[in-house]
Each structure stands twice: as structure tokens, then as C-alpha cells.
Amino acid sequence: MQIRALPFFSLSLLSSVRAGVTVYGQIPLADVTATAPGQQYTGAAAYDPTILTPPPIPNPPPNTQFGIQLSSSAQNTPGLSIPQIGPFLGFSIEVSVVNQVLGLNSSFLQVPFLNLMANIKERAGAVHVRVGGNTQEYASIVPSLEDGKDMEKDKTSLTNPTATPGLFLTPEVFYMLGNISALANVHWYLGVPFNDTTNFRLQIAEISEAVLGDHLLGLQVGNEPDLYSAHGHRPDTYSPADYMGEFGNLIGAIANDNNIPVKNNLIGPSVSGQWTPEDVWNTGFVQAYTNSLGYLAVEHYPTDNCFAQYNVGVYHNPQDEFPSYLTHNAGKQLVQPYLNSTYMAQIWQKPFLMFETNTASCGGFPGISDSYGSALWALDFGLQMAASNFSGAMLHVGGQNVFYNPFTPPPTNQTNYHQWTIGPIYYSALAVAELMGPSGKSQIIDLNANGGNEFTPGYAVYESGKLVKLALFNYVTDPTGASTYTATLSIDTGVPSQIKVKYLESSSVSNKAENITWAGQTLGGVFQADGRLTGNLDIKTVNCDQTANQCHIQVPAPGFAIAFLDQNSYNDVNPGSPQTFATTAWTRTFNTATMEPSVLATSNGRQEDSYMGSTSRGESGANTRAYVSSGVVATVMVLVGAMMVGRGL
CATH class of the missing domain: 3.20.20.80 (Glycosidases)
Incomplete structure (x- = not known):
């Protein structure tokens, strides 16, 4: 059987790094310090x-209000992984x-x-x-x-x-x-x-x-x-x-x-x-x-x-x-x-x-x-x-x-x-x-969220045949807050009374790790980590409108969110006494x-x-x-x- 290849997109291949490449001496490793304007960093x-400039807000910008309608059952959700x-x-x-x-x-x-x-x-x-x-x-x-x-x-x-x-x-x-x-x-x-x-x-x-x-x-x-x-x-x-x-x-x-x-x-x-x-x-x-x-x-x-x-x-x-x-x-x-x-x-x-x-x-x-x-x-x-x-x-x-x-x-x-x-x-x-x-x-599906907008994708996760989690992205950097969006979740069998939401947050896509938090906690910046998360855990609770069958989930610009749709799915990945050394x-x-x-x-x-x-x-x-x-x-x-x-x- 001949198997036909699908076309490659944006594949940049370097076949080798050849001998004889010019090297201008070793780069010294020094303690990281701020680099003055016009001064070139010489450390490892x-x-x-280096901080780059975030891309501008897309024109036209993504919708900041959109709905996500899902089935509670994997059987009614074609295309799952x-x-x-x-x-x-x-x-x-x-x-x-x-x-x-x-x-x-x-x-x-x-x-x-x-x-x-x-x-x-x-x-x-x-x-x-x-x-x-x-x-x-x-x-x-x-x-x-x-x-x-x-x-x-x-x-x-x-x-x-x-x-x-x-x-x-x-x-x-x-x-x-x-x-x-x-x-x-x-x-x-x-x-x-x-x-x-x-x-x-x-x-x-x-x-x-x-x-x-x-x-x-x-x-x-x-x-x-x-x-x-x-x-x-x-x-x-x-x-x-x-x-x-x-x-x-x-x-x-x-x-x-x-x-x-x-x-x-x-x-x-x-x-x-x-x-x-x-x-x-x-x-x-x-x-x-x-x-x-x-x-x-x-x-x-x-x-x-x-x-x-x-x-x-x-x-x-x-x-x-x-x-x-x-x-x-x-x-x-x-x-x-x-x-x-x-x-x-x-x-x-x-x-x-x-x-x-x-x-x-x-x-x-x-x-x-x-x-x-x-x-x-x-x-x-x-x-x-x-x-x-x-x-x-x-x-x-x-x-x-x-x-x-x-x-x-x-x-x-x-x-x-x-x-x-x-x-x-x-x-x-x-x-x-x-x-x-x-x-x-767990089975996952790309939701083609927000009309398939490339800056606001989303995924749903089903576990043992049941809808349990939602993942939402916002690639836009907007310090004004105007590009923060609200996704309104509706489920065919009805939304729960509450959901928990965890955010991977930073104020800009250009920020380094020291300015990133996962549910309010951080692993630290340069030369600061022992592998343990530190800081106060910050998990948001969203009260849903069961009469209207709606849960409103906000995602900042930029941001990533996981919404836990039942308590068991949350408990499974949030141990009360995590093991660390x-x-x-x-x-x-x-x-x-x-x-x-x-x-x-x-x-x-x-x-x-x-x-x-x-x-x-x-x-x-x-x-x-x-x-x-x-x-x-x-x-x-x-x-x-x-x-x-x-x-x-």
C-alpha cells in the first residue's frame, strides 16, 4: 500500500551543522543584570x-463575547481524539x-x-x-x-x-x-x-x-x-x-x-x-x-x-x-x-x-x-x-x-x-x-472557538465519556483590558452550579518566567527555583446561571484558562498534600x-x-x-x- 504524504507547511530544515563554522571565542557566563539601552548582553x-515587542492588537480584533455549546457526552461529540x-x-x-x-x-x-x-x-x-x-x-x-x-x-x-x-x-x-x-x-x-x-x-x-x-x-x-x-x-x-x-x-x-x-x-x-x-x-x-x-x-x-x-x-x-x-x-x-x-x-x-x-x-x-x-x-x-x-x-x-x-x-x-x-x-x-x-x-477536541478565530482557540476534554474540562487561550496582548474576552459555556444537559478556573497568567506575551504565574503561584525567576511552586494559590470560582444554562468564563489578554466542570476532575489533579523534596x-x-x-x-x-x-x-x-x-x-x-x-x- 502506497501511503500519500500530506504537504508540509513552514518546515525549515537544516540538514547539518558543518565543521569549520567560525567561532569568535567563548561567551562568558555572568550573573544576569539589566542591560542598558544600546548595550549588548554577553552572558549565556x-x-x-531580551524583551521583544508584543504584536499589535489584531485588526479586526477578535470578538470579546462568544458562546461555546457542548454536549455532556462523548458519544454525542464527533471528532474526539x-x-x-x-x-x-x-x-x-x-x-x-x-x-x-x-x-x-x-x-x-x-x-x-x-x-x-x-x-x-x-x-x-x-x-x-x-x-x-x-x-x-x-x-x-x-x-x-x-x-x-x-x-x-x-x-x-x-x-x-x-x-x-x-x-x-x-x-x-x-x-x-x-x-x-x-x-x-x-x-x-x-x-x-x-x-x-x-x-x-x-x-x-x-x-x-x-x-x-x-x-x-x-x-x-x-x-x-x-x-x-x-x-x-x-x-x-x-x-x-x-x-x-x-x-x-x-x-x-x-x-x-x-x-x-x-x-x-x-x-x-x-x-x-x-x-x-x-x-x-x-x-x-x-x-x-x-x-x-x-x-x-x-x-x-x-x-x-x-x-x-x-x-x-x-x-x-x-x-x-x-x-x-x-x-x-x-x-x-x-x-x-x-x-x-x-x-x-x-x-x-x-x-x-x-x-x-x-x-x-x-x-x-x-x-x-x-x-x-x-x-x-x-x-x-x-x-x-x-x-x-x-x-x-x-x-x-x-x-x-x-x-x-x-x-x-x-x-x-x-x-x-x-x-x-x-x-x-x-x-x-x-x-x-x-x-x-x-x-x-481523557479525549480532547479542538472547538474551533469564536468562529475559528486564530487568536482565541479553545479545547474541550472528555474523560470516561463525560465532559470534564475546558481550555481557553487568548494570544492578544492588550494592557487596557479591552481584549479580555468572555466565553459563555452552555451544556446540553445543563451547566453545573459552580466551576473552578485556573489561569496561566502574565501581563504580556513578551514577559519572562519570573512574571508568569500558574493559579497565582510561581517557580521563580533566573537562578531562583528549587522546583517547588511558591506563593498563594489563586483559583477562581465561577457561579453559573443554571436557569439560563450559562457559565461565563473570562480570559485575559493574554491568558490561558482551564475550567474544571466538576469537583472530581479538579480533585484528581490538585492533591491536598503534594509530594516535594x-x-x-x-x-x-x-x-x-x-x-x-x-x-x-x-x-x-x-x-x-x-x-x-x-x-x-x-x-x-x-x-x-x-x-x-x-x-x-x-x-x-x-x-x-x-x-x-x-x-x-
Whole structure:
């Protein structure tokens, strides 16, 4: 059967980041301070203070009074999605930087990370995290490393244009993942090496299945194989048929490995746009390997900022790009090319994942990727994927020199006086967790609200066949309040007497995370977060007019609201005593190192000293040191109320 691809909209693809890119020296990381007019910020991108100008109020402006009529029953609501899980929006982390983001080893975990995951878990029941990326392709397991290190970079493997090093991993890495699972119910997607398809290294699969058990969701086979030729990992003639053949060879190797008891959790093809998914489907990939495939996956960013970072590709001015993120059409256009694949995935009975995404590849845009507008974008994009029958999406976590991070640990030499920095799109994952809930039975639909106006979209959520929640957006920034709208909800069986409403709020789409609140609470600004929400909880109660069958829900400009239509749907995602972990912790390297510009120029990660890396098209975690290790780090960490499970897992 030939599968026809739907046309791609606004797909900007950078095939590779070539060696020889000019680098003008390292960008120093300094404490963030206000930048005077005309003065250029020179610190790391994760703390960039750039504020863009919000787009003007649309002309004509959206209606500020409109109705939403819904049925209380899913049976009477055509077009609902497949059942969705609470942790629909998860996170993607490059394997080479787990020591910075997750912890130093199985005994020393990053408690802010635990808190951030616990926030999601308390609402969604679990968290999904992908650990992999470009560095998974050249990873190898070794029993131990000198000085107790649990990870070491193999600089001898820097043979590709992006200079992504291979990795030596010890089993300690997997015990660390297991302890995080025990504390915050994180479930993992991992990647198996795919550089040598004649002699597969399957130890990652063997150990992860033994240690993680049911907390291992699946194993990715090939990260963006459609870019292998451009990255020098395969010949120029490498095709979807070649990938299919290599995938089959791996299946054969797993079948003969008695230490891999689960043989049906593989993930592919994870293409990024150089090939369409249909290019792979048309090889017979799914039909041939259906008994081994646990998930189908793609990876995609809406555009790139590679010219600004590497002088590669086309320049995109952030101010000009900003409006394109602040419309419902952005998410619809990103999802549209995959509608055929999500339809086929249902026929094949396979979950379809967006395995890696964020605002823009090559680190995102200053003033966009770290703005409240990006939170609205990620929310809408995530809900549009859910409504279009994706089964999950991973928001990528990069390094100090990317703008789009959901969360960023401080550099290791600053952790004794700096805490973490939370990006706006973390709030997106938090809100989606509340919208979907822990049941795994939520179905969502795009309401085409307000006559389909692109600035005021809305979604309804049905759970176990019953209408339970409403999600409403307002992309307009209007400090006068004139663009605040009121949506009047009517339900065929009658509205409840009261509903509760939570708001993700900020006064402008341009605001940074320190000016964002979720139901009145915040995670803090730059270097201020320990992963716990602080501030007074502010949940609005709306009294409905049952005689007129109307509930009036206001949404500020800008704003996002979740309306809980019954008490049970609210209680499920608002625990009375949420689990968090208190800590006093810092790490400090005894011997810091600097990175030679020649190494940075050819690396697939933008990282200095002991900073984090990132991934994909110029964003993978090529560290400045030959290793990242607990062996060279002195740590003081106090966990209050958190018990380490240890190797007993």
C-alpha cells in the first residue's frame, strides 16, 4: 500500500551543522543584570534578558463575547481524539548531560529536578522523559571507569561533522534513573547505539530492562536517520530502505539476546523532515516489524536559529518571527503534515510520538523561546497534537547556551549561590498534565472557538465519556483590558452550579518566567527555583446561571484558562498534600576547564566549561571536558523526606 504524504507547511530544515563554522571565542557566563539601552548582553543564552515587542492588537480584533455549546457526552461529540495520558507533554534530555540535569550518580540526585518531575507526577500520575539524542549512537557500556566516574566522553570518536563524541557509560547511570523513578514515577525512553549495524552493542537495552523494569517505556532505534548522510554517519545514498534493513538487523540481534526479555518496545523511525514518515511507511516498515515496534516517532522543530549561532542557513529576525508563534494556526500547521501518519498509526495500533521538539532548533530565539508567548505556543501545539491523535510529545532540554529550556541547572561552579532557572514552557507541561489528568481516559477536541478565530482557540476534554474540562487561550496582548474576552459555556444537559478556573497568567506575551504565574503561584525567576511552586494559590470560582444554562468564563489578554466542570476532575489533579523534596545542595568543580574555540566550532553542542549541552542540528551535548563525573565533584546534598533506593533496584 502506497501511503500519500500530506504537504508540509513552514518546515525549515537544516540538514547539518558543518565543521569549520567560525567561532569568535567563548561567551562568558555572568550573573544576569539589566542591560542598558544600546548595550549588548554577553552572558549565556539561558539567562538572556531580551524583551521583544508584543504584536499589535489584531485588526479586526477578535470578538470579546462568544458562546461555546457542548454536549455532556462523548458519544454525542464527533471528532474526539483517542484516549490520552496525563504526562502527554514530557521532556527530552541528551544522554551526555544527564549528570548536570538528573544527578551525579544514583546516590546524589538533583533535587530541583525531582521537584519539577513530582509537580507533573502529582497531576498526571507519572512523567515521561526521553534520554538519548545524537550521543546515543556512539554510546558503549563499560563495567567501571577510573576515579569512580559513571560517564566519560570518548574524544577519539569525533569523526563526524558535528563532532559529537561517543560515550562510555557505567551501570551507575541506570541506577540513577531507577532511583528517580522510585521517587517521582518517571518513565523513560532510551536510545540504543546504531552506528555499527554489524556488531550491535545491546548492553543499554539489557541493563535498562533489568534495572528499570516497567519504568522503561521503549528503546529508540536511530536518532534522525534521515540526517545520517549529512552528518557523515552513512553514505550519501542512504535511504529509507537502508534504514529499514538495519532496523531488521537489530531486531534479529535482540531476538538472539536472552538478556533482553522485552522484544516489542522499539521506537522508529524518528525522522526529522529530510524524509517524510511516508517515505519510511512505503517500505513496508510497520507491517514487517509490527511485532517489535512499540511506538512510531518523528522529531520536528518549526524553524531554526542556526544562522545567528553558526552562520548556517537563513537568518530569522526574532522580532519578525514572534507573531508566527502567537496564533492557533502555528500548532495546526505543525501538526498537519502528520495527520496521515496519526491516522495510519491507529490502523496499525501503534502510539505515535513527537519524540523531540521545541520552539526552534539551534537553541531557539532570544525573546521568543524564553517568553510567556512560548508557553502559550507549547500549550496550543501540545493540545493540537493530542487532538490529532499523537500519543505524546517531548520538549527538549538544552544547555546554558540555548534559549528554550524548560529548566536549566546553574553552572556547577555557581551552585553554592545560584538555584535553577525555569523556562516558560515548563508551565506548559504542568498545565497539560492538569488538563489530561491521571486516568489515561481523557479525549480532547479542538472547538474551533469564536468562529475559528486564530487568536482565541479553545479545547474541550472528555474523560470516561463525560465532559470534564475546558481550555481557553487568548494570544492578544492588550494592557487596557479591552481584549479580555468572555466565553459563555452552555451544556446540553445543563451547566453545573459552580466551576473552578485556573489561569496561566502574565501581563504580556513578551514577559519572562519570573512574571508568569500558574493559579497565582510561581517557580521563580533566573537562578531562583528549587522546583517547588511558591506563593498563594489563586483559583477562581465561577457561579453559573443554571436557569439560563450559562457559565461565563473570562480570559485575559493574554491568558490561558482551564475550567474544571466538576469537583472530581479538579480533585484528581490538585492533591491536598503534594509530594516535594526539600534540599540544601551545591556542587563545585575542583578543576574547571575551558574549551578551545576550535573544538567548539565543530561540536554538536554549545557548551563551555562544565555547562550543559543540548542536541539536534547543532544542539547535542559535546562537553568541554573529556568526561562529566561525580569523581571530580564535591557534593553536599541533604534530602528531607526522600529515601534513596540505591542499587537494590
